[in-house]
Amino acid sequence: MxxxxxxxxxxxxxxxxxxxxxxxxxxxxxxxxxxxxxxxxxxxxxxxxxxxxxxxxxxxxxxxxxxxxxxxxxxxxxxxxxxxxxxxxxxxxxxxxxxxxxxxxxxxxxxxxxxxxxxxxxxxxxxxxxxxxxxxxxxxxxAFMNLDERLFKYLTDKAKVLGTTEILNTHQQIAYDMNTSRVVISRILKSLELQNKIKLNRNKIEILDF
The missing domain is CATH 2.60.120.10 (Jelly Rolls)
Known part of the structure; x- marks a missing residue:
């Protein structure tokens, strides 16, 4: 020990x-x-x-x-x-x-x-x-961030703690952490992908803009 x-x-x-x-x-x-x-x-x-x-x-x-x-x-x-x-x-x-x-x-x-x-x-x-x-x-x-900003901050904060740019969470798990619905999280994640901030894979999110 x-x-x-x-x-x-x-x-x-x-x-x-x-x-x-x-x-x-x-x-x-x-x-x-x-x-x-x-x-x-x-x-x-x-x-x-x-x-x-x-x-x-x-x-x-x-x-x-x-x-x-x-x-x-x-x-x-x-x-x-x-x-x-x-x-x-x-x-x-x-x-x-x-x-x-x-x-x-x-x-x-x-x-x-x-x-x-x-x-x-x-x-x-x-x-x-x-x-x-x-x-x-x-x-x-x-209080001050919209949900898009909150979600991206959540992802980057988790990446820093885990020491990786790949987040192995389902959309539902993220929704639980952020106290919102899976549908909303999925929609925002797709929007972040279109902005080239992340890349979506099955049960994996890769952060590109870190």
């Missing part, structure tokens, strides 16, 4: 903290489309993402979802941090975008490390700041 931690977090945490994480944390492997955290779950451990990508979603009273942000290697979820520190139930849903690995840290260690390790304190505060900015960006996207 230590080698994986060093590769993902060695540039963030001091070696003493890496050793402590390796001694008390547990590994959790996941597969694409696995539900990792559900709304209403009691959070008993905090995740550090070693490998893979995870999407964080919010649900309204009608059960409709909207994508808040993606997590990638070296990240943690600020919403989960809040639940851990406040001992409250999860307000988000976390779904694996790819196969990957998490390190799960017991919540009782979180407060202890805030005073014990400066790097941990900075990591927690930086994570809050990054996710807050991403959620503000999501609000701006909803």
């Amino acid at each position: 230590k080698e994986e931690l060093l590769q993902a977090y060695g540039f963030i945490f001091e070696n003493e903290l890496i050793n402590e994480i390796a001694s008390i944390a547990s590994f959790k492997k996941f597969k694409a489309d696995d539900y990792l955290i559900e709304i209403g779950d009691n959070i008993k451990s905090m995740p550090l993402l070693i490998e893979g990508a995870i999407k964080i979603l919010r649900e309204d009273e009608k059960g409709d979802e909207i994508l808040l942000y993606f997590l990638e290697r070296g990240d943690t979820c600020a919403m989960t941090l809040t639940c851990c520190l406040g001992k409250s139930k999860s307000k988000i849903r976390a779904i694996a975008e790819t196969n990957g690995t998490l390190v799960m840290i017991p919540i009782e260690k979180m407060e202890e490390w805030l005073t014990k390790y400066k790097s941990w304190r900075n990591f927690v505060f930086d994570s809050y700041n990054v996710r807050l900015n991403e959620m503000l960006e999501a609000i701006d996207t909803l």
